[in-house]
Structures are given as C-alpha cells and as structure tokens.
Amino acid sequence: MQTYERLFLTVTLSKFYTAVLTKLCGGVRVIDLLLYKPISYVDRRKSLSDAKVGEIATFIAKVQKHEPPGVKKKPYKIIVESNNRCIFIVFFNYSIKYLYKLFPPNSTVIISGKLEIFVGQLQITHPDYVLLDLNQFKETACIEPIYQTSRGITSKNIKNIINFCLKDLPNLPEWIDNEILNKKGWFSWQESIIRLHQPNSLAEIEICRERLAYDELYAYQMALKLIRTDNLKRKERQFTISNKYKDQVLSKLPFQLTSDQIKAIAEISEKQKSEYHMINLLQGDVGSGKTVVALFVMLNAIENGLQAAFMVPTTILAEQHYNWIEEILSCTDIKVALLTGKSSRKEKKLIVNELASGISNIVVGTHALFQDNIIFKNLGLVVVDEQQRFGVMQRYRLIEKGNNADILFITATPIPRTLQQAIYGDIDCSILKEKPQSRSKIKTVAINIEKVQNVIDRLKIAIDKGEKAYWICPYIEENENLDIAAAEVRFQKLRKVFTNRVGIIHGRLTQDEKNQVMFSFKKGAIVLLVATTVIEVGIDIPDATIMIVENAEQFGLSQLHQLRGRVGRGNKPSFCILLYSGYLNKTKLKIICESQDGFYIAEKDLMIRGSGNILGIKQSGHIGFKFADMCKDQGLFDLIHIANDIKELLDIFGYENKLNL
Incomplete structure (x- = not known):
C-alpha cells in the first residue's frame, strides 16, 4: 500500500x-x-522518592493489607509498601469486591497518582492508575x-x-528545507507526530507543535496559491477607465474624499485595468468610507459595459446601500436594482429580466443574488460587503455567474496582518484608516452596572433634548443560569421610563418587523433602540449619538469597536458607555476607551482572545487550524516562501496535475 x-x-x-x-x-x-x-x-515520570506532596508519583509497591472502615461513609484504606515506605491508598464510594480485585493481598502493583499528606501520613486518594502487569511500568511512568x-x-x-x-x-518525504529544520531544531513529520502523543520531555512538545503548525500554515498557503493561480486567468476584454461618471458623482457627495479613499480607488482601478482577473480585499475602519470606494470601482466596470453585483449580509444593510447608491447616481443614466428575500414575486421577476437583458447596471442584494434563476448579461464585478459573514461556497456561487468577474471583498472588521495572511494568503489588500473630517470622535467611558440608574437618568435628559440612543445587550432572553443582561428584560424596564419612545430589535424578529423598527428609529418615532448585536455592522443613523453596551465584558474588543461605530456618524458629539458587571477586564476596556483605531484594536483583540473568534463569526469555509496559533506563530509566516511555479509545488509530492482542490 x-x-x-x-x-x-x-x-x-x-x-x-x-x-x-x-x-x-x-x-x-x-x-x-x-x-x-x-x-x-x-x-x-517522578518516582516516590523524587515526587513532592501535591505532585504525581509513579511507583511499584507491595499490597500489605486492606483496612475497611469501621463506620459507614468513611474511606476505605489499602496499605502498600514501597522502598520501606508505607503509603495509604484511599477510596470513597468503593466496591470491596472491586478493590480486592484491584489490590490482591500480597500482590505487587504499579500505582500512579497525586501524593497527599493526611494526619502526617502519606496517601493517594483514588489513584489514576493501578496495574498488576509490571511490564507496563515504562509506558505508565511517562508524560x-x-x-x-x-x-x-x-x-x-x-x-x-x-x-x-x-x-x-x-515516514513521509520531507518538504521543509534542511536549513529551516536545522535552524529551528525541528524533528521530521513522523517524529513530530509520535512525540506529540508520546513525548520524551515537556520541552519537545512545543517543538513538535511548532513544526506541525508550520506544516499546517504552509499547506494552507500552498492551497491558496494553487486556487489563486487557477483563478488568475487572462481577461478576454480590454478594460479602460475614462472616469465618465466621476465628476457627476463627486458633485453629489456631501463630503470630500479622504486621501486614503483616493489612494484605494487608484490602487483598485489599476488592478481592474490589469490583463488578469482581480481579487482584492478592501479593509476599512468603522466610518472610513468603504462603500464610496466600492461605488467608484463599480463605476469603472459600468464604463466598460459590465454589470456589478453588490452582496451584503442583511436586508436592512442592502436597503441602506441601495437607497444611498441610487440617490448618488440619480444624476446619471445608471440603473440600480435591489434584490432581497423581501422583494415581491413581481419585483423579482422584473429584476431578473433586467439583469439578464443588461438593463440593470448595478444590483444590490443579499443571499438572494446567488439563486440559480439569477442570470447576468455581463457580470464583470462582484463586491461582497462584510465578506466574513458569507461562506466560501456562497461567495463563489455568485462569482461564477460572471465570465471571470473581478472580485472586491470588503470588511469593516480590520484583520491583523498575520490573520489576513492565514485566511487570504497573498491576496491584494487596500486599507482605509483615515476617516472623513466630518466624523467626530466618540467619547468612551466604562461604568459599573451598579450605577445603571444614573445612566438612565442622564439618558432621559439627553433624549428629552432630541438625542437618539442605542442600548445593546448580549442576549435576547433572560437565562436563570447567567447573570447577564437580556434585551427583552431591559426593554421592559426602559419602557417604564421612555414609554412608546423605546423600541427593540433582535434576531428572532421577522425581517419585516426589523425593517419597521429601524424605519421608526430612523424617522424619530422611536428614539431609544434596545438591541442585540444584530445592529453591529453597517446600520447608518447619522443622528444617533449615544451607544450604551450592557455587560461590555461579554464582548470582544473588535465587536465593541463595531458597536461604537454605530454612533458618531454625523457632526454632533457622540458618546459610548460601557456598562460592566462582576469581574472587569480592565486591560480590555481600557484599550477601547483610549483608542479609536480599529486596526490597533484588532491586533490587541487577537492577543487577548486568540485567532479563533477575531472575525466575530464562525463561517462555512473559514479555516480552523489544529496546531497554528496566530498569536504564537506570527514568526512562522516569515519562513514560508511558496514557490511561484505551481509545477514545482506539485513536484514536491510527485503529482502531475492530480491535485483535487
């Protein structure tokens, strides 16, 4: 074999x-x-003479006698002797028959367990191992x-x-250069696996893990490279940029583009003009204007007779983007469509026909966009907003609807460099850090939940003056096992103060109910919105100025930063209040209070929480590493150099175009 x-x-x-x-x-x-x-x-591995009280000892002993208790519910003791030392082996909830089978009188046994002292006597309570076969000593006295x-x-x-x-x-053929193996002091793959499960020393465990982490990262990077090479196809069309709509759109914008936005538009435009299919990631901090950049990228595609699809994770966000894009493009001849699960059958039929005929230039939508009946005449660009909320297969089902369509992924959750490398490999990335001058800084403070009534009193004064506010809770319903805020409970309490001016939104509401609540909040019928993290991303209510997060210690740093980003979107002073209870992670809340730099916060979040939840959501297709840790293993990326020649990669394994990805 x-x-x-x-x-x-x-x-x-x-x-x-x-x-x-x-x-x-x-x-x-x-x-x-x-x-x-x-x-x-x-x-x-420690013997009886080497181990201290509180440590585990493994030794061979002779069974001297059994001492059943004279009173019920007292422990059963077995006296054993090893190297002229008596040790009591203690059992509670015992079966006498079983204990005699385990410790036959005058027999010799292997015992391994934690040493204790009770009334001056050495003892082991419920040992981990008791073995009659002395040949098993070596495999028992191990790590x-x-x-x-x-x-x-x-x-x-x-x-x-x-x-x-x-x-x-x-013993598999080695794929790591001898220079790296020697430099790091790594074992072979076979030896690393063996010593991971059967280590000879505690020190070599980390050596094995690190070597296997390198293998894991290298293999994943290689797979990304192979997929990227497979996707790196030449375009069948010439792509030119005349900026046909640029001046018209700029005149409609209520603000000037930041230098970061101008730079990102130029970078992505150059990649669109390339003879090769584009895959680009646009990272932007909260409020940095990612949608504006995406709009200019879509305009480039439309100038070239192509269609653009803008996919977002929620109906609320889709409607918000659609309304904004349609308003900005009202001065042009560009037709924009909206397609969501909420669209009526008649609307869907019309949109499907307009996309197939090429009448619609841009379509904004949710998961509805990658349904089988959606056909584009000439899809040239796919923009995926909050891309981490879609699975890999979902994204590519939409991408496959175009003939080698360019792809622009957008995320408002800044991804630390090392995690970006792990997830995307060498994908091109544009970054927006600078925010429009109209965006005001958000004053952030942490307050103990015991002072919640003071916060409510101050909130009432602010709302009476015309302010709007969010109140975020970690859960929808109250849980008797958790002393953590529930949105429905908080809503009922706030309703006694703010009457019908307070609303609630969470994941269990229907899409129509969510839309109605958000519409009421936007129009001012509701001025205080109690919510879960359903409003975390993309919701744009410019006149909302107060964000209150209850049980802030339950959230990650990046998530708190995203929630805070729902306010401060207008030109009025804005505030974020983090209510904490119980144990306070001072370091975490101090970071969020002192910094508004999403990239810095994301790096700190990675250090505090690890890589597992940094993106805030576990998704289909998102890699879960077994050995690699993005905090520990950042240096390993500097060792990974994937060959540019795919044939060279395949030759490592002796394959000839047989790799099935």
Whole structure:
C-alpha cells in the first residue's frame, strides 16, 4: 500500500466510538486521529522518592493489607509498601469486591497518582492508575497526553486508539528545507507526530507543535496559491477607465474624499485595468468610507459595459446601500436594482429580466443574488460587503455567474496582518484608516452596572433634548443560569421610563418587523433602540449619538469597536458607555476607551482572545487550524516562501496535475 494512502484508512471502531470521534476529531481516518492534538499533559515520570506532596508519583509497591472502615461513609484504606515506605491508598464510594480485585493481598502493583499528606501520613486518594502487569511500568511512568473528551469516551480510550494508529505511521518525504529544520531544531513529520502523543520531555512538545503548525500554515498557503493561480486567468476584454461618471458623482457627495479613499480607488482601478482577473480585499475602519470606494470601482466596470453585483449580509444593510447608491447616481443614466428575500414575486421577476437583458447596471442584494434563476448579461464585478459573514461556497456561487468577474471583498472588521495572511494568503489588500473630517470622535467611558440608574437618568435628559440612543445587550432572553443582561428584560424596564419612545430589535424578529423598527428609529418615532448585536455592522443613523453596551465584558474588543461605530456618524458629539458587571477586564476596556483605531484594536483583540473568534463569526469555509496559533506563530509566516511555479509545488509530492482542490 502506498505511503500516503495508509494515512487515509478508516480505523475500525464501534458505532458509538465512530460517532464520538468523528465529532471530536473530524473523522476516524488514521490522519484525523493522529492530528488530534492533546489539550494538556501529565508528567508521571517522578518516582516516590523524587515526587513532592501535591505532585504525581509513579511507583511499584507491595499490597500489605486492606483496612475497611469501621463506620459507614468513611474511606476505605489499602496499605502498600514501597522502598520501606508505607503509603495509604484511599477510596470513597468503593466496591470491596472491586478493590480486592484491584489490590490482591500480597500482590505487587504499579500505582500512579497525586501524593497527599493526611494526619502526617502519606496517601493517594483514588489513584489514576493501578496495574498488576509490571511490564507496563515504562509506558505508565511517562508524560501522558490528555485529550478533550465527550460523554462515553475517556482520554485513556482516545490515547489507546491513537497509539494503535502510531504503530503503522509512515515516514513521509520531507518538504521543509534542511536549513529551516536545522535552524529551528525541528524533528521530521513522523517524529513530530509520535512525540506529540508520546513525548520524551515537556520541552519537545512545543517543538513538535511548532513544526506541525508550520506544516499546517504552509499547506494552507500552498492551497491558496494553487486556487489563486487557477483563478488568475487572462481577461478576454480590454478594460479602460475614462472616469465618465466621476465628476457627476463627486458633485453629489456631501463630503470630500479622504486621501486614503483616493489612494484605494487608484490602487483598485489599476488592478481592474490589469490583463488578469482581480481579487482584492478592501479593509476599512468603522466610518472610513468603504462603500464610496466600492461605488467608484463599480463605476469603472459600468464604463466598460459590465454589470456589478453588490452582496451584503442583511436586508436592512442592502436597503441602506441601495437607497444611498441610487440617490448618488440619480444624476446619471445608471440603473440600480435591489434584490432581497423581501422583494415581491413581481419585483423579482422584473429584476431578473433586467439583469439578464443588461438593463440593470448595478444590483444590490443579499443571499438572494446567488439563486440559480439569477442570470447576468455581463457580470464583470462582484463586491461582497462584510465578506466574513458569507461562506466560501456562497461567495463563489455568485462569482461564477460572471465570465471571470473581478472580485472586491470588503470588511469593516480590520484583520491583523498575520490573520489576513492565514485566511487570504497573498491576496491584494487596500486599507482605509483615515476617516472623513466630518466624523467626530466618540467619547468612551466604562461604568459599573451598579450605577445603571444614573445612566438612565442622564439618558432621559439627553433624549428629552432630541438625542437618539442605542442600548445593546448580549442576549435576547433572560437565562436563570447567567447573570447577564437580556434585551427583552431591559426593554421592559426602559419602557417604564421612555414609554412608546423605546423600541427593540433582535434576531428572532421577522425581517419585516426589523425593517419597521429601524424605519421608526430612523424617522424619530422611536428614539431609544434596545438591541442585540444584530445592529453591529453597517446600520447608518447619522443622528444617533449615544451607544450604551450592557455587560461590555461579554464582548470582544473588535465587536465593541463595531458597536461604537454605530454612533458618531454625523457632526454632533457622540458618546459610548460601557456598562460592566462582576469581574472587569480592565486591560480590555481600557484599550477601547483610549483608542479609536480599529486596526490597533484588532491586533490587541487577537492577543487577548486568540485567532479563533477575531472575525466575530464562525463561517462555512473559514479555516480552523489544529496546531497554528496566530498569536504564537506570527514568526512562522516569515519562513514560508511558496514557490511561484505551481509545477514545482506539485513536484514536491510527485503529482502531475492530480491535485483535487
């Protein structure tokens, strides 16, 4: 059997174990089990004479006698002797029959457990291991890996299954340069896997993890490179930019473009003119004007007789973008369409026909855009706003509707450089940090929840003066197990103060209900909006000036920054109040209070929370690394140099165009 194929064999297990391990490890192939990383390790190498009280000792002892308790509910004790030292082995909730089987009188056993002192006597309560086979001493007195478990399977069960897989582990051809291996002091891939599960020392565990993290990052970067090369096709058309609509649109904008916006438009325009298909990421801090940049990029496509699709994650955001774009382009001959799940059957039929015939130049929409019946006459540009909220397959279903359409991904959640590299590889990136001069700074303060009544009193004064405010809660409903704010409870309390001037919006409302609430808030019928993070991204109510976040300690830094960005969108002074309860992570809230730089905040968020949730949402197609940690492993990216020649990449594995991505 070929070396690689052995790794992909399915391990024969019971139906129950197969289901549990598939959930834990992602499958029951040999490779799935071998790449299941221990969550911690227990050092069982110390002997009875070396181990201190509170440490684990592993030793061979002779069973001297059993001492059943004279009174019920007292512990059962077994006296053992090792190297002329007596140790009491203590059990609660015991079975005498089982204990005699485990500790036959006058037998010699292996014991491993934590040493304790009770009334001056050395003892071990419920030892981790008691073995009668003395040949098992070496494998017991080791560094034991501890695995995350699920009901019905123990860490020991998983360890035994993985050890079975390790017996036939092939030695794969090395793909890392000897120079890097020697410099980092890494083992081979085979040795790294073995020592990950059967380490000889605590120091080498991190060495193994780092080497496997490099493999993981390298493999992912290589896959991105292969996909990117496959997508890097020559355009069949000439792309020129005459700025036909530029002056008309600039005259309609109520502000001047920032230098960052001008630079980003120029950068992306040059890539559009390239003979190759464009994939570009536009990162912009809250309020930096990403939609304006996207609009000029779409105008470039329209000048060339192409259509543009602008996909956003929510109906509210789609309607907001559509209304703004249509207003700005009202001075031109460009036709803009809106397509969402809310669109009526008649509206959908009309829009489908106009897209297919080329009458509509721009379509703004939600997931409805990638339905099978949506056909474009000449789709040349796909803009995906808040792209991390769509799965990879969802994005590409829309992209495939065009003939080698250019792609512009937009995110308002700044992504730290290392995480950007991990997720996107060498994708081109444009950054907006500068904000329009009309945007005012938002004063941010952290206040203990005990002073919530003071906040409500001050809020009433502000609202009576004509201000609008958001009040954000982490959850929709109250949970008796969690002392955390619920939107519905807070809404009822605030309603007693603000009567019908307060509204509520959360994920369980229908789309029509959400739209009605947001319309009322925008028009001023509602002046205080209680919400969950459903309003986190993109909602634009320029006259909203106060953001209150209850239980702010429950949110990540980037999420708090996004929520804060819902205010300060006009020219009036704006405020963000972070209400915290219980334990306060002072470092976290201090960062958000002192900085309004989303990129700096994202880097700090990565350091505090790790890479797992930095984008704020787990999505279909978003990579989940087993070994790599974006905080620990930033330096590994500097070692990764993916070959430009794809044939060279394939030759590493002896493939000839057989790689199935």
